[in-house]
Every structure is written in structure tokens, then in C-alpha cells.
Amino acid sequence: xxxxxxxxxxxxxxxxxxxxxxxxxxxxxxxxxxxxxxxxxxxxxxxxxxxxxxxxxxxxxxxxxxxxxxxxxxxxxxxxxxxxxxxxxxxxxxxxxxxxxxxxxxxxxxxxxxxxxxxxxxxxxxxxxxxxxxxxxxxxxxxxxxxxxxxxxxxxxxxxxxxxxxxxxxxxxxxxxxxxxxxxxxxxxxxxxxxxxxxxxxxxxxxxxxxxxx
Numbered sequence: 001x002x003x004x005x006x007x008x009x010x011x012x013x014x015x016x017x018x019x020x021x022x023x024x025x026x027x028x029x030x031x032x033x034x035x036x037x038x039x040x041x042x043x044x045x046x047x048x049x050x051x052x053x054x055x056x057x058x059x060x061x062x063x064x065x066x067x068x069x070x071x072x073x074x075x076x077x078x079x080x081x082x083x084x085x086x087x088x089x090x091x092x093x094x095x096x097x098x099x100x101x102x103x104x105x106x107x108x109x110x111x112x113x114x115x116x117x118x119x120x121x122x123x124x125x126x127x128x129x130x131x132x133x134x135x136x137x138x139x140x141x142x143x144x145x146x147x148x149x150x151x152x153x154x155x156x157x158x159x160x161x162x163x164x165x166x167x168x169x170x171x172x173x174x175x176x177x178x179x180x181x182x183x184x185x186x187x188x189x190x191x192x193x194x195x196x197x198x199x200x201x202x203x204x205x206x207x208x209x210x211x212x213x214x
Contacts, residue, residue, distance in 0.1 A: 010078035012043035023084040027136035032056055041078060080143045081110035097121040104157030109150045111139045126156025
């Protein structure tokens with residue numbers, strides 16, 4: 001991805017997601033012990049790793065949140081992205097797949113927890129799905145050793161991400177809004193968009209262009 005001397009695995013999230021990250025600590029720190037050219041980067045949160053042994057602590061890099069969302073996206077420089085979720089967390093039952101969409105749009109191969117929030121997107125965008133800690137270890141080793149696979153997953157992610165953009169769905173959006181305008185002109189506009197303001201027409205909901213895709 002760039003000229004870094006270190007192989008970088010990364011994760012980003014606030015303190016409320018600390019339990020999610022802890023799900024893969026075993027696999028991540030074993031991976032660091034096995035490969036001295038690996039760095040683990042963490043974006044966001046107040047988590048510190050000062051209590052780790054020095055030979056591990058100096059290979060965990062914490063980056064605070066950026067003031068600009070674009071600075072944040074440009075700072076996400078890594079070889080493999082991590083997307084663990086704690087299955088016991090009620091909050092995660094309603095979580096979106098935005099993290100995977102961001103990885104895909106940035107061309108970052110990723111490993112994600114097998115769950116309802118991530119499954120379909122991971123399969124569609126070239127991610128690897130882990131069901132247990134052994135999977136996380138296996139996939140980290142696999143992506144570390146196989147640069148061709150990383151490249152393939154990166155391309156698959158970008159290809160999938162394009163399908164979520166406004167540009168890729170311009171014709172569908174024009175058709176939807178065109179029908180709405182025609183209905184409004186015919187005096188049916190109030191009926192077309194009346195109802196629960198939190199609900200959108202199915203056609204628009206299915207498009208779901210993510211603002212995080214570059």
C-alpha cells in the first residue's frame with residue numbers, strides 16, 4: 001500500500017468499543033510476537049498500552065481522532081484492517097456495517113467477526129470472516145504471507161465500494177426523484193412521502209451510499 005518498512009494491522013474505534021477489540025487481543029499479540037516487523041495501530045479512544053512488555057508496547061501506535069474526517073481517512077494507512085465485534089454486546093446487535101464499507105472503499109483487506117451486521121458485506125467486498133480466535137490467527141498469518149491475496153482483496157473491496165456510491169446509483173436516484181416530482185406535480189406528493197419520517201422508500205434504502213467511501 002505504501003513504502004512503510006513495517007507490516008501494519010489496524011483498528012479504529014472509541015472507548016465504548018474496547019470490549020470488541022479485546023476479543024482479538026490474543027491473536028493480535030501472538031502475531032506481534034511471531035513477526036517482529038509488524039506494528040499494531042489503533043485510532044481513537046483513550047486506551048493505552050503502557051503496561052505491555054517493552055518489546056510489544058513500542059510496536060503499538062495510538063493515533064487520536066482527527067479534527068477533519070478527511071484527515072482521518074487519509075491517516076488510515078494499514079495493510080490489514082480488523083473488525084471484531086463482541087457477540088454478547090446488545091449494542092452490536094444493531095450495529096451497521098460502516099467499518100467494513102470504509103475498509104473496502106480505502107482498499108484495505110480486512111478480517112471481520114462472523115455476525116449479522118458484517119456477514120453479507122464482508123462476503124461482497126472481499127473480507128475474511130472469523131468465527132473464533134483460531135480463525136483470527138490463521139487469517140492474520142495468511143494475509144501477512146500472501147501479498148497477492150491482499151492485492152486481490154483490496155481490488156474486490158474497491159469494486160464493491162463503487163457500487164455503494166452516489167455516482168454509481170445516479171440513474172436510479174434520478175428515476176426515484178423523478179417519480180416523486182411527477183407525483184407531486186399531479187397533486188399526490190403529500191401521499192408519496194407521508195408517514196413515519198424515519199422510514200424511507202425501499203429503493204432509496206437499498207442503495208445506502210456511504211459518506212465514508214472515497
